[in-house]
Amino acid sequence: MGRQPCCDKLGVKKGPWTADEDKKLVNFIITHGHCCWRSVPKLAGLRRCGKSCRLRWTNYLRPDLKRGLLNDDEEQLVIDLHARLGNRWSKIAARLPGRTDNEIKNHWNTHIKKKLTKMGIDPVTHEPLHKPDTPYEPSDGAAINDHHSKDCGNVSSTATELSPLTEKFSTDESRSSSESGNEEDPLMNVIWSEVFLNDLSWNFTVPDSREEYGELDTLSWSLDNRNILDDHQSFGFGGFNEIDFNSLDINTTIKSSLP
DNA sequence: AACAACATCAACCGCATCCTT
């Protein structure tokens, strides 16, 4: 069936997002949510296609994103899940709170693939590479396959079972950000700060996700905006369990993050 | 200092899948 392009190609901007565009998008989404991505750019005053807006939001602007490289545990988990799920990056990402499929995919292609190959493991099949005369040289990441080789030797048979590590990550969503090199993005601080300072009625706290959201753990949130929480899954706000609308402290939180 | 080679990652593209009519 012939499909129309996702957006009108004429006049649609492409390429890197500017801080101003980011601000507009964040502003719009936190205020209105997104009824449908196709209409978001028009309503937000952006010359972008809806797809691009969705990608920018899910991969970069979402407040629950972790930043920085995957730590060893996360990397191990990705390897573990990849052995079971293959290149289903979104499924893998779903097990790593605060990580995106794109980020994991990139990390896999740039780091993990090489690491596994170096260790004598086929990154596709997760089987040892057959080089009988090439002695296996454990590297700094050798631990990866202590459990992995046992656990993932048979990819399909264990597909529904999760290793203890996998279970740990899939359930423990309140891990400390400090262990993952959760670097802050100054640009993001500015964007979010400006967004919230523009609307001082915002005010909420995220009691269960404090560490993950860092400086964004306390935000101001008007009751009028509460409706977007109904759609929080769409935003990837998985950590927003309960919002305490009575605890508002935007000044100390937001202003302290300003450069 | 200048250039090349390599690494990283944000963003795009096209197809798949889901949902509505």
Place this chain on the structure above:
DNA sequence: AAAGGATGCGGTTGATGTTGT
């Protein structure tokens, strides 16, 4: 059941940054 639209997903690309010569 079929058609068409919206969104999601995975592969790929290209710009930018980093490292080596």
